[in-house]
Amino acid sequence: MALLEVRDLDVRFALRQGEVRALRNINFTLDRGERLGLVGESGAGKSVAAFSLLNLIAKPGYIAGGSIRFDGQELIGLGERRLRRIRGNRVSMIFQDPMMTLNPVLTIGEQMVECLKAHRRIASREARAIALHKLQQVQIPSPETRLDQYPHELSGGMRQRVIIAIALLLDPDIIIADEPTTALDVTIQAEIMTLLLELCEKHNVGLILITHDLGVVSQVTQRMLVMYAGRVIEAGPTREIINDPQHPYTQGLMNALPQMATPGSHLNQIRGSMPPLSQLPSGCAFHPRCDFVTRADGSERPACSRQVPDFVASGNCRVACHMVAEMLAQEAATEEDRP
Template identity: 65%
Template sequence: MSLLSVRDLTVKFAMRDGNVTALNQVSFDLARGERLGIVGESGAGKSITGFSLMNLLSSPGYIADGTIQFQGQDIVNLPDAKMRNIRGNRMAMIFQDPMVTLNPVLTIGQQMVETLKAHRRLSKAEAEQIAIMKLRQVYIPSPEERLMQYPHELSGGMRQRIVIAIVLLLDPELIIADEPTTALDVTIQADIMELLLELCQSAKVGLILITHDLGVVSQMTDRTLVMYAGRIIEAGSTREIINDPQHPYTQGLINALPQQTAPGQRLKQIPGSMPSLTAVPKGCPFEPRCAFATDVCRSTPPEIVRHAHVEVACHEVNRLHAPQQEGQSA
């Protein structure tokens, strides 16, 4: 049984002029201990997916259809009290900005102790000992002193490590990390990612890493979902997607990486921009930006099908890759 199984997840936002679809029939599975990357540009639906899994959508957003099975239990319509027992306890989320996650008027110790006592029957002393142990686990120096400090007294990298320590307090089976290193220096980013990887491998924790950085995905994840305009347009092993992308959008993302351009040359980019949720094209959502679009792309949304070693939603995938496949067979 999968740790997490998502089927046909559809999220809508109720607007004055009618509902708009933010996620359109998203489906995927996550095994225990597996690391899954979700990539795409801003507006692709990555963060909405993470918030939906945690049942943290705020009005006017709501789950319109589909199921989210966590260890065989559908959590979409779970009562708030039961969902609170899962959220933070068995499923946890790391947000982009630690200063949004941490309460500025409480010490680190107060926040960690409150988190533990909300889910466990512990004395304050017992909770503090567990907090110190978790701070050591994320390589926080002098953890006893950190318990007495406020978030503003710590560096950005230290705060993000504190957030990870809080996430680990209750030994969750699934961690959703939403751009966890966005505001950090490059060296600190590498440290945080190495820490997450180490924790997932040692404790068999499932990880969903939401990011726009394909370089991070290539180093951190086993499988990758590429999202565009609220849909999964390519899915498969990270190695296959990075080395042999099938969808024109995925190819564009990889070609836009700085290392794909010679020094002194302009970086490559995908022309155009992500469509607004209120103006998603009738056919393939990527059609207005795609150099290979045909009439069928303009009129009919593509189904996701198996091609090569991945799943891809593209009407023209066979034509685009036919010459390469013929050359390989020859």
Template identity: 80%
Template sequence: MALLEVSNLDVRFALRQGDVKALRDVSFTLDRGERLGIVGESGAGKSVAAFTILNLIAKPGYIADGSIRFDGRELTTMKPRQLQQIRGNKVSMIFQDPMMTLNPVLTIGEQMIECLKAHRRIRRRDAREIALNKLHQVYIPSPERRLDQYPHELSGGMRQRIIIAIALLLDPDVIVADEPTTALDVTIQAEIMELLLELCEKHNVALILITHDLGVVSQVTQRMLVMYAGRVIEQGPTREIINDAEHPYTQGLINALPQMATPGQRLNQIPGSMPSLANTPPGCAFHPRCSFSVDANGERRRDCREVIPTFVRSGNCDVACHMVRELVERHSPEHDASDNGPSEKREAL
């Protein structure tokens, strides 16, 4: 049994003009110690998925349908007091901006001790000792002095290390990291991600990494989900998706990386922009931006325009694309089992 199971999750925001569907039929699993990446453009639903796991979506947001099971327990029906035993204790979260997470009027030590005392019956002296130990684990220099400092006295990289230390305070089973390096420069980003990877491997902690940086995902995660307009459109082993993406949107994300462009030429880009969740196109939400949805006559394929694609198995990945389904069904089982099957399907695209 997986440590975390999300099944057919629908999340909506109740607005005056009607409900806006932020997540649609999202399903994935996470095993103990596994590292999962969730990628996509801004507005794809990545952060909503992360917040929903911990039931942190505020009104008018609500879970309309689906199931979230952690270690066999259903989270969507838990009462607040029961959920508090999971949130922060078994599942911790690292947010984008450490200055928004840390209380500016409390010292680092006070905040860490307060976190421990909220979940455990523990003496203040013992809580301070645990906090000091966690600062050592994230390689904070002079940790004794840092405990008595305020957040504004620390650099951005140091504050993010503090946030990671707080996330590890209660020895969680899962850490959800929502773009943890967005506010940092490139050098510090690499250090923070290397630290996070080291700690997860050392303590066998599962990680859900939400990011738009495919380079980070390829280095840190074992599996990945690609999201678009509130849906998962491709999922599978990270290395397989990065090396041989099947969905046109995933291919577009990879081709948009700077290293994929010819030196001196304009960067590759996906035409158009992410649709508003209040006005998502019918059928495949990506079809207005997808060159593969255009038939030989220069018109959009009817199935792309009208039918929401379901997942089809291609290699070790699940892909929601009508074109990929046609190519998979066109190939014989013998061809699919061959080593060059996925590459040939990609060339056909």
């Protein structure tokens, strides 16, 4: 049985102008120690999916349907007291901006001790010793000194290491990292991701990494989900998707990487922009931006603009695309015709 199992997750926001579906039929699993990446443009629904796992969706958002099972226990509908035993304890979260996460008027040590005492009956001296050990694990220099410093006295990279140390305080089974290196420069980003990977492997901690950086995903995760307009459109082993993306949107993301452009030329980009969730087009949400709506012979795929594509199996991956489904059907027909 998977440690985390999400089935048909549906999240909506009740707005004055009408209800908006932020997530549609999200399905995935996470085994103990496994590393999963959630990839997509801003607004694709990555962070909403992560917040939903711990029921951190703020009103007017709410979980409209589906199932989230952690270690066999259903989390949707679970009372706040029972959910608190899991949130921050067995499932920890690393947010984008450490300065928004850390309390500016408390020292690092006070915040870490407070976190431990919120979940365990523990003496202050013992809690401080655990906090010191966790700072040592994330390779912060002079950890004894850092415990008595305030967040503003630390660099951005140091603050993010502190956040990771806090996430590890209670020895969680899963860490959800929401764009953990957004505000850091490239060299510090690499250090933080290497550290996070080493800690997860050493302690057999599952990782859900939310990012738009395909380079980071390829180095850190084992499986990935590509999201677009609140829906998963491609899922499978990271190496297979990176080496041979099937969905046109995934192909566009890969081609947009700087190293994919010819030196001296403009960077590749996907034309247009993601539609607002309140104004999704009919059929495949990506079809207004897709270069493959029209076939090579000039004819159009009417299903692209009329019907939401179902998932089809392509190798070890699942892809929601009418073009891929059509190609697979043609290949199957060709195989049947062979003597």
